[in-house]
């Protein structure tokens with residue numbers, strides 16, 4: 478947080494308060510959330526702790542995490558984060574399913590192998606990473622309850638799958654009504670087809686978290702990136718989560734999400750388009766991308782060349798959308814200093830991605846000055862960590 482003696486102190490700059498008030502369209506009561514509020518202090522302290530990734534079954538009952546939860550219901554994976562004394566406890570699971578016909582025999586086999594499944598009509602619905610294993614065995618792809626960042630209307634059982642996966646990661650709260658904060662996407666910029674879907678996605682997840690005994694609150698995924706990574710910058714900057722189905726963007730000013738939007742092009746788009754270009758399945762491309770891609774080096778073969786091309790396409794689309802959205806906005810705060818951009822999500826992870834982003838940024842002119850572009854400390858868990866900070870700060 479800012480040094481309280483700093484002449485730029487966010488709580489003393491009345492002109493900035495006026496900006497913030499006009500931004501949120503309501504009076505801003507800074508005094509209620511300045512340091513001194515215990516839950517806020519604890520939330521800020523949590524952002525400094527390392528992540529420890531552990532399966533929920535592998536820990537002692539006494540050691541099980543409790544308290545507020547940060548949840549990232551992503552296209553590729555679902556991640557839960559909880560605060561422990563010295564670390565942030567992370568659990569995660571692939572957000573996928575695969576159906577096979579019910580039989581007594583296969584039920585026994587699935588149970589013996591501790592494979593997660595539930596019954597739906599005359600089908601077993603296998604969920605999580607086992608779904609991918611089954612799909613590989615049958616030489617096909619697993620199905621995704623969330624596509625392009627949003628619950629898929631094409632998958633009737635989508636919400637049951639998300640529930641089943643979440644149930645493997647978190648338990649009913651010890652304290653009824655515990656706060657859980659879950660990430661939601663911003664409205665897609667060019668998504669007439671997605672109109673209303675963000676609301677549906679948000680409300681459906683909210684209902685089932687309520688049924689689990691939590692008090693759910695939602696947070697924009699780009700804003701979660703800001704909360705997790707930009708504490709040293711007074712939560713002022715641009716958070717971008719580059720995931721599987723979407724890139725989510727949030728311009729935050731003094732912790733207010735001023736502008737949010739998404740584009741429905743990210744890792745899955747890169748895999749699909751590259752696969753089509755070189756005549757290989759997208760799942761194979763995804764594997765190569767995650768294991769080998771280095772965007773800081775010249776592409777060596779056809780697959781690498783196509784991956785470079787589609788990475789460029791996503792980053793161009795992202796930054797040109799940002800330029801258009803900022804230019805069209807009448808809510809832009811006057812910010813005295815250049816602000817940072819922080820990238821999170823799996824798609825931001827390959828070596829050279831941040832540099833590629835910087836190079837494209839140099840070619841677009843934004844109405845806001847940017848100081849630097851950084852990669853989040855723990856890109857795959859940033860959304861869940863940011864959501865946890867929000868949950869802790871809102872928790873009574």
Ligand SMILES: Nc1ncnc2c1ncn2[C@@H]1O[C@H](COP(=O)(O)OP(=O)(O)OP(=O)(O)O)[C@@H](O)[C@H]1O
Nearest residue numbers: 551552553554626720721722723744767822823824
């Ligand atoms: N090391 C890596 N290098 C390149 N890409 C990666 C790497 N690890 C993961 N990815 C890609 O990141 C994407 C998943 O990222 P992430 O888990 O942040 O998405 P998500 O939150 O599930 O999706 P969304 O936010 O779009 O709903 C996938 O496309 C995956 O292939």
Ligand SMILES: [Mg+2]
Nearest residue numbers: 551718720860
């Ligand atoms: Mg995500």
